[in-house]
Amino acid sequence: MTTSAPQELALPVLDAELASRLGARMQRVETLLAGHVQGRAPFVTEAASHLLRAGGKRLRPLLVLLAAETGEEPDSDDVLTAACVVELTHLASLYHDDVMDEADLRRGADAAHARWGNHVAILTGDFLFSKSSELTAVLGADAVGIQARTFTRLVEGQILETVAPGPDEDPVAHHLEVLAGKTGSLIATSAEYGTIFGGASPEVRAALTAYGEIVGVAFQLSDDILDIASDAAESGKTPGTDLREGVPTLPVLLARTSTEPGDARLRELLDQDLDDDVLHAEALGLLRAHPAMEEARRYVVARADEAKQLLVALPEGPVREALETFADIVATRSA
């Protein structure tokens, strides 16, 4: 399935002038992205444009543009290039992630591996990451360094997710470290690139990089809650994928610590392989109704509040307001 590129901002921006500028800039990013996923061979273009055309919220490029608004040169072309870099890196990671998670649905469309097999999906992810790297080179050595460190963190986070915490390690702390690597890193880089190429001060750069890291963790936490709570029509993904794959998430980690006798069945299920459809459905139902879901939601809102505190480094005004809203919608999103 393919739908047209998103026309609306994934963020309600109250200030009409800022909203219209961001909307116009996002349209330019969209056009540039469509160009960057072109390969020499039509099949490469088809595979590489598949997830881009399937939709997506474009939160990372939007954050680049928004962070650039804190600087002296929000309209610089480098800001648009940086916005493409982070979205292409994100897209690349999704091709790989769906292979690892054996997820068949992404953005309401077939996952690439479900359509073309694992080899094509992995190589298309590599192709998109190479495209992203080519663009980063245009931005200069500092940007390349940041991108390289981000990639290291992304991959390391993804590897650590497959490794159980050590005997002396707190499972929730281990989990949060995984999320900071696999998701916080690229969202932090989105904010940082925006401040660098928009010409913001070093203080604002540091504040927004830290903000992006926390918002990124909150984003992944709410993504994991949605994986349990929402259906495929809302999320465009198959619900309960993390549970089926045995990928730990905050609600599962919290439910596991419960000593309530009434939770015995859920704990038992969470300790076993949930590939069986009946057991999987039972675990998903029990988890959806468990107070751990609400506890996890409260934790996400607290992280978003923590991120918003960092925005005191910015002058009051529409840009700061939009960044506050950005943190809020990430924490409370329903898709």
Ligand code: FPP
């Ligand atoms: C989604 O996690 C996945 C990530 C945020 C990062 C994955 C990173 C890699 C696969 C490393 C390779 C990276 C590149 C750039 C080639 P999820 O499965 O929890 O979220 P989902 O619900 O969207 O699938």
Ligand code: MG
């Ligand atoms: Mg996944």
